[in-house]
Amino acid sequence: xxxxxxxxxxxxxxxxQLALLRTALLLSGDHHxxxxxxxxxxxxxxxxxxxxxxxxxxxYARQVIVRTNISWWRKRRRExxxxxxxxPVTGGEPSADRRILIDHALGRLTPRQRSVVVLRYYxxxxxxxxxxVLGISVGTVKSTTHDALRRMRESxxxxxxxxxxxxxxx
Amino acid sequence: xxxQMLRDLLEERVAGVTMxxxxxxxWSDGRRSRRRDGLAVVGCAGLVAAVVTTGIAVLGGDGRxxxxxxxxxxxxxxxxxxxxxxxxxxxxxxxxxxxQQEEQELAAVDSPLPAVxxxxxxxxxxxxxxxxxxxxxxxxxxxxxxxxYQLSVGISRLEDVVKPNGYSFRPVHTSMLSPSGDxxxxxxxxxxxxxxxxxxxxxxxxxxxxxxxxVTWYDDDTLLLPREGSGGAGPMWDVDGTPAGEGQRPRxxxxxxxxxxxxxxxxxxxxxxxxxxxxxxxxxxxxxxxxDVSSPDFLVATxxxxxxxxxxxxxxRDGRFKDCCPVAGWLADDVLVYESRQTEPVLxxxxxxxxxxxxxxxxxxxxxxxxxxxxx
Numbered sequence: 193x194x195x196x197x198x199x200x201x202x203x204x205x206x207x208x209q210l211a212l213l214r215t216a217l218l219l220s221g222d223h224h225x226x227x228x229x230x231x232x233x234x235x236x237x238x239x240x241x242x243x244x245x246x247x248x249x250x251x252y253a254r255q256v257i258v259r260t261n262i263s264w265w266r267k268r269r270r271e272x273x274x275x276x277x278x279x280p281v282t283g284g285e286p287s288a289d290r291r292i293l294i295d296h297a298l299g300r301l302t303p304r305q306r307s308v309v310v311l312r313y314y315x316x317x318x319x320x321x322x323x324x325v326l327g328i329s330v331g332t333v334k335s336t337t338h339d340a341l342r343r344m345r346e347s348x349x350x351x352x353x354x355x356x357x358x359x360x361x362x
Numbered sequence: 363x364x365x366q367m368l369r370d371l372l373e374e375r376v377a378g379v380t381m382x383x384x385x386x387x388x389w390s391d392g393r394r395s396r397r398r399d400g401l402a403v404v405g406c407a408g409l410v411a412a413v414v415t416t417g418i419a420v421l422g423g424d425g426r427x428x429x430x431x432x433x434x435x436x437x438x439x440x441x442x443x444x445x446x447x448x449x450x451x452x453x454x455x456x457x458x459x460x461x462q463q464e465e466q467e468l469a470a471v472d473s474p475l476p477a478v479x480x481x482x483x484x485x486x487x488x489x490x491x492x493x494x495x496x497x498x499x500x501x502x503x504x505x506x507x508x509x510x511y512q513l514s515v516g517i518s519r520l521e522d523v524v525k526p527n528g529y530s531f532r533p534v535h536t537s538m539l540s541p542s543g544d545x546x547x548x549x550x551x552x553x554x555x556x557x558x559x560x561x562x563x564x565x566x567x568x569x570x571x572x573x574x575x576x577v578t579w580y581d582d583d584t585l586l587l588p589r590e591g592s593g594g595a596g597p598m599w600d601v602d603g604t605p606a607g608e609g610q611r612p613r614x615x616x617x618x619x620x621x622x623x624x625x626x627x628x629x630x631x632x633x634x635x636x637x638x639x640x641x642x643x644x645x646x647x648x649x650x651x652x653x654d655v656s657s658p659d660f661l662v663a664t665x666x667x668x669x670x671x672x673x674x675x676x677x678x679r680d681g682r683f684k685d686c687c688p689v690a691g692w693l694a695d696d697v698l699v700y701e702s703r704q705t706e707p708v709l710x711x712x713x714x715x716x717x718x719x720x721x722x723x724x725x726x727x728x729x730x731x732x733x734x735x736x737x738x
Contacts, residue, residue, distance in 0.1 A: 198389055201385070201388075201389055201392075202385045202386065202389060205384065205385030205388055205389070206383055206385045209381065209383070209384055209385065210379070210380075210381060213379060213381050214376035214379055217376050217379055218372060218375065218376060223379070227381060227384075230381075230384060231384050231387070231388060231391075234384055234385065234388030234392075235388045235391040235392045236392070237388070237392070238388050238389045238391065238392025238393065239392040239393075240392075241392070243666070255633075259738060263474070263738055290371060290374060290375075291374070291375050294371050294372065294375050295375070304582075310372070313365060313368045313369050313372055314369065314372040314373065316369070324633060327632050327633055327736075328581050328582065329580065329581045329584070331581070331584070331606075332581045332582060332583065332584070335583075351371070
């Protein structure tokens with residue numbers, strides 16, 4: 193490691209960690225888990241900084257977050273059978289209602305469906321880029337997106353107008 | 363309304379999120395991780411060397427260690443080898459695996475697999491949500507679930523598959539478990555049989571005249587039936603039985619003449635990384651000529667555009683099985699898991715391009731072959 197590596201890593205990490213946290217939060221639905229995912233990803237980037245600094249550290253970090261989240265989810269699944277519960281009750285502040293609805297809709301998805309939705313519609317990745325992050329084919333990204341949006345629409349009809357239009361465009 | 367609205371909803375959901383700065387801690391942990399990895403090699407090598415030296419003293423032919431034998435597992439300087447590798451073959455860096463005894467003594471690494479897979483004692487379960495590994499045991503397939511519990515699935519209902527040369531075999535293979543661990547596929551004559559792990563249902567997919575012998579998974583839910591052996595193009599079916607067009611998986615190509623060596627096991631592809639196991643037949647350099655078997659099995663792994671060769675060391679005190687070391691999966695971008703099939707089989711994790719090895723699992727009980735889901 194060169195002496196300036198710590199400075200360049202710190203600069204990069206300080207700049208990008210919040211964006212990574214937001215992705216991680218949408219993927220996991222849990223703030224503490226999201227912070228752990230980001231911490232884990234940043235640590236792995238730091239360990240490989242000499243190789244990554246001139247390439248695509250953020251893409252690598254995002255891939256670590258997505259795959260680790262799925263891996264952790266699978267480990268948790270053997271301990272807890274997650275039940276997102278019935279449809280949420282809304283009626284408060286509009287922004288809070290939307291937040292509850294989107295949480296509920298995302299909570300109904302499998303980790304891979306959720307990852308595809310977040311990568312495609314939050315991180316704005318192409319189908320090919322999302323496929324590379326997840327290690328699956330472009331065709332699977334397309335079918336997974338279709339299934340995910342349908343499930344979100346069914347679980348949260350209030351979002352159907354938004355999600356229905358999105359699906360027509362995929 | 364457009365997909366911008368869904369994007370807006372997602373952005374609104376996380377707009378107020380804040381966090382402490384993790385960069386300094388990450389850098390510190392990252393450096394510690396690099397240092398720990400380096401020390402682990404030395405520490406592991408020291409442990410292995412001590413164990414094997416003891417083994418030679420007890421088991422060696424004349425009771426004395428060979429004075430010229432380098433300590434197994436200890437890095438050996440080789441002139442001209444790039445990246446500190448043990449040797450070079452046809453321009454490809456060669457790394458030497460541990461031998462059978464050394465593999466038994468490796469430190470453990472965390473993985474989705476249990477530390478011990480006991481195919482004789484279980485524990486058995488009536489249902490598992492998905493499988494991380496599948497082992498062919500007689501006329502049953504033993505599926506290992508995420509919690510270590512096993513599901514035993516009888517396959518006597520399946521017919522033998524007939525090869526073009528007239529030979530028939532039981533329809534188990536190293537690619538039978540889907541990457542997600544949700545399905546197991548078996549070739550049949552004119553169809554494939556798919557077993558759904560979570561529900562325990564069987565489904566038959568009529569594949570017409572398509573060659574089923576080398577059926578494999580194109581992705582989590584899509585089957586590929588290569589026309590000409592493993593690798594290559596062929597028709598595909600969704601796991602629900604819907605035809606899914608034409609697909610292709612890359613063929614294994616180590617980039618040098620493999621002479622009489624034949625690829626075996628599955629070809630592992632993960633992003634830009636790939637790995638393939640090869641049988642005996644290529645004179646790759648070995649650690650100790652005369653002690654280690656010459657022209658041994660080897661693995662070729664490409665990570666980040668760099669190809670590395672792992673030569674499987676094989677001392678003569680015990681045997682490795684034919685086609686001993688099929689690749690099993692990736693624990694991380696650069697950590698490859700392979701089976702070490704021997705009297706007491708183990709799964710070994712190799713950090714590609716290093717001398718770092720760890721033990722993933724011990725496997726107790728006999729099995730004819732294994733298939734693995736995605737390990738990370």
